[in-house]
Amino acid sequence: MNCETLCDHLLELTDGSLEPDLAQECRAHLAACPSCAREAARQRATWRLLGELPAEKTSPARLKQMAATALAAARATPEVQETDLDPDRGGAPDLPAGLGRPGEPGGMVALRRRWVQVAAAAALVVVTALGAEWVFHARPPAGGPGGGEASDCPADPEFVGDFEVLRDLADVDDSADGELLDLDHDEVVMLQLCDG
């Protein structure tokens, strides 16, 4: 056996998984070749250092809790996602709300991501509404303090602009009763009054 052949077998030799006959040949070479002996020693030492990573223990109670969480999540979203099986497709399965780590509401990373998305969408709606309101108030009055249509509205003119913004948004709301916009009763009544 030469040095190159030994190099090919060194991984399995230091693993202890090499066939006995071949291992014997390798050991004979190592006994006669200080250079290879040193390399083999380095490899064994590398694996020994890896032994410095001890496993940590988790309490059975915590693991049972994780099992219950996984079962509940699987029932809530039982469909098998393609991404479960194909890492190239990216996303990890999300857990439904309320199934996070104890002490950390919605503690799953995926869940946190989802809430960030929801919060960002909500912030966008608020900013859009405020922006529209600013544009409305900045607009020169046409026939009245709140604009032409608002002049006939019985509501306080100071607030007419706010409700016009609401009405504009309500035009997008197919429910026509403010349900999707989560308007309360007074706001819906005010819109109806403004619409005459």
Add this chain to the structure above:
Amino acid sequence: MEQGIAPDPGQGWMAEFQHGDDAAFERIVVHYGDRVLAFFRRCGADRSSAEDLAQEAFLRIARARDRYEPTARFTTWLYRILSRIAANDGTRNRWRRATTIRQGRHDDDPQPGIPELAAPHAADPATIASASDLRARVRAAVAELPESQRIALVLNRFEGASYDDVAAALDLSIPAVKSLLHRARENLKQRLLPFLQQEVLDEL
């Protein structure tokens, strides 16, 4: 090297789980849970991330209730799940490393992101303050390996997965797995050289 994990009761428990026994699923999680967490920890995740990733693994097992087929050992199937989650996570950079990354490295540093290992003059094992210091350096060295090398290494060296199992988990041939492990070891050797020198001297 330990080849495979024995006993491997997961297959039987999975069959019971498929027949409606939720307690069998709990037994799977309790039995393999520490190993699943340790896998992600050794891959470089901090404790919190490792729990998130382990939870994701348990969810995938639970979701596989109806489609699981015992065509291979349970641990082989489990390695496959863990490897894919780890690969996904590394790809998306969602991994929160439990390692200290060197700050202010030079622009010509050939391998940015390599954790700070002690400079040679300070790396004399005689100066290592404690075993935890060495563990931190080893953990950092493993965490900075390329994704596939790290997963193969952790499965093979810590989980005792055979080359066959690692190949099945990573969809690779056995020669490719050996190549990965060889490169992983070479990378580790370079990163841990100061400590290896003393280890080698002790051995020779």
